[in-house]
Amino acid sequence: MKWIKLKLPHFAGKVVGLVLGFLLGNWPGAALGIILGHSFDFHRNSIFTLASLFLRKISLPKPSERLYREVLFLCLGYVAKQDGHVSPQKIAAAEALFKRMGLNTTQREAAIAQFNQGKLATDQIEPKLEELRKRFANKKLRRLEFVEQLLNIAYAGGAASDSQLQLLASFLPLLNVSPAEFEGLHQRIRMQKGYQTNQSYQQNKTPSAPVILQAYQTLGLRGTASPEEIKLSYRKLMSLHHPDKLMAQGLTDRALDKGKEKAQEIQHAYSVLKKARGL
Numbered sequence: 001m002k003w004i005k006l007k008l009p010h011f012a013g014k015v016v017g018l019v020l021g022f023l024l025g026n027w028p029g030a031a032l033g034i035i036l037g038h039s040f041d042f043h044r045n046s047i048f049t050l051a052s053l054f055l056r057k058i059s060l061p062k063p064s065e066r067l068y069r070e071v072l073f074l075c076l077g078y079v080a081k082q083d084g085h086v087s088p089q090k091i092a093a094a095e096a097l098f099k100r101m102g103l104n105t106t107q108r109e110a111a112i113a114q115f116n117q118g119k120l121a122t123d124q125i126e127p128k129l130e131e132l133r134k135r136f137a138n139k140k141l142r143r144l145e146f147v148e149q150l151l152n153i154a155y156a157g158g159a160a161s162d163s164q165l166q167l168l169a170s171f172l173p174l175l176n177v178s179p180a181e182f183e184g185l186h187q188r189i190r191m192q193k194g195y196q197t198n199q200s201y202q203q204n205k206t207p208s209a210p211v212i213l214q215a216y217q218t219l220g221l222r223g224t225a226s227p228e229e230i231k232l233s234y235r236k237l238m239s240l241h242h243p244d245k246l247m248a249q250g251l252t253d254r255a256l257d258k259g260k261e262k263a264q265e266i267q268h269a270y271s272v273l274k275k276a277r278g279l
Contacts, residue, residue: 064135064136067131067132067135068132068135068136068142068146069101069107069111069114070114070128071128071129071131071132071146072146072149073094073111073114073115073118074114074115074117074118074121074124074125074128075118075125075128075129075146075150075171076094076097076115076118076149076150076153077094077114077115077116077117077118077119077121078118078119078121078122078125078167079150079153079154079164079167079168080094080115080118080119080153080156081118081119081120082161082163082164082167083161083163083164086119087156087157088157089156089157089158090153090156090157092156093152093153093156093157094111094115094153097149097152097153098111098112125171126174129171129174129175130174132146132175133174133175133176137176143175143176143177144177144181144185146175147168147171147172147175147177147181147182147185148185148188148189150168150171151168151185151186151189152189154168155189155190155193159193162209165186165208165209165210166209166213168182168209168210169182169208169209169210169212169213170213172210172213178214179210179211179213179214182210183208183210183211186208186210211272212272212273212276214269215268215269215270215272215273215276216269216273218265218266218268218269219233219234219237219266219269219270219273220233220237221233227277227279230270230273230277230279231279234266234269234270237266238263238266238267241259241262241263241266242263246259246260
């Protein structure tokens with residue numbers, strides 16, 4: 001934004017004060033207008049300087065918004081480079097986003113620099129995402145919007161790769177976004193891009209990376225767990241949370257309901273891993 005410096009005569013304030021004062025209050029008003037106009041002329045440079053600083057300040061993004069943009073552009077570059085090469089389609093998708101966000105020339109140049117930095121910023125991503133989560137702790141929609149933008153870049157120019165989806169899955173705990181929320185965003189993006197999303201596809205396809213990651217976490221396992229470890233963990237957890245065992249302990253109805261929910265989560269996690277690992 002260019003700032004225009006007005007060049008006014010040194011008596012401009014008194015003239016304007018005289019005219020306005022006379023129109024509003026005849027000669028007494030004119031006298032008061034001259035006094036106020038003289039004060040304006042005397043302090044004019046200071047007034048213009050303060051006004052210019054104020055306008056510059058309100059025209060800049062707030063600190064939280066600057067952080068949001070910085071982390072978003074870093075992660076866009078990181079996701080785009082995940083498969084080793086940033087395609088022209090992904091660059092075009094990033095440029096389209098810059099345009100939708102209404103970035104000016106300076107902001108666009110900064111966004112491009114952050115995007116390029118993100119392609120190499122492997123050690124910066126996690127702390128930046130954690131900082132973003134804390135700053136936007138009470139703004140779930142902004143965090144979901146953040147994930148949606150990353151999905152868009154992953155699907156630019158073709159279907160997202162498994163490595164890109166696994167990378168996004170690793171971001172979810174850092175952003176406090178659940179696998180179910182991610183899955184909803186994922187399916188919406190797929191539908192927008194023209195990919196199959198009907199019920200039969202959902203039933204037959206391999207569980208997505210975020211769902212698999214959540215299943216491992218539910219069973220208290222790592223992704224490298226063997227089939228035997230998966231089965232052992234499932235049986236151990238079910239023995240602890242089985243409804244019949246909980247009822248025998250004389251728990252309250254509320255505690256029983258929570259126990260049943262936990263048992264269902266364990267069963268679902270085991271079902272997901274059986275399908276994903278072919279157990």
